[in-house]
Amino acid sequence: MLPGAALGGTDTDRSLVFVINTYGRATNQTVNEFDILIDNNGDGVVDFVVVGADLGVVLTGSFNGQMASFTIDAATGALIDAFFADAPMNGSLIELPALAAFGRPFSFSAPQPFRSGRLTSPG
Numbered sequence: 425m426l427p428g429a430a431l432g433g434t435d436t437d438r439s440l441v442f443v444i445n446t447y448g449r450a451t452n453q454t455v456n457e458f459d460i461l462i463d464n465n466g467d468g469v470v471d472f473v474v475v476g477a478d479l480g481v482v483l484t485g486s487f488n489g490q491m492a493s494f495t496i497d498a499a500t501g502a503l504i505d506a507f508f509a510d511a512p513m514n515g516s517l518i519e520l521p522a523l524a525a526f527g528r529p530f531s532f533s534a535p536q537p538f539r540s541g542r543l544t545s546p547g
């Protein structure tokens with residue numbers, strides 16, 4: 425976690441980078457889409473989705489081979505933020521930046537105790 429300014433956010437925000445390891449190389453990771461579902465209030469309902477996808481497909485409908493990170497409000501579908509993402513050619517890592525406040529005033533509380541159990545689909 426970095427200061428919000430690292431990604432162009434405010435000093436009160438925090439910059440996050442979600443790292444995905446596919447454990448297998450891809451010539452270009454933009455042929456896939458990577459979705460990180462975020463429940464930021466712990467109610468079991470997804471609030472935001474950080475999406476790793478081809479920048480060109482999202483903006484123009486045509487692949488350009490450049491990975492980007494899009495933060496989307498799950499309730500409205502609104503695009504909140506977008507960043508260039510790092511996904512080296514012939515690699516297995518994708519780094520998706522996002523601001524922790526997700527367009528809202530940032531607040532931070534102590535981490536909740538780890539809850540064991542099976543992960544379930546949010547939908």
Ligand SMILES: [Ca+2]
Pocket residue numbers: 462463464465466467468469470471
């Ligand atoms: Ca939620």
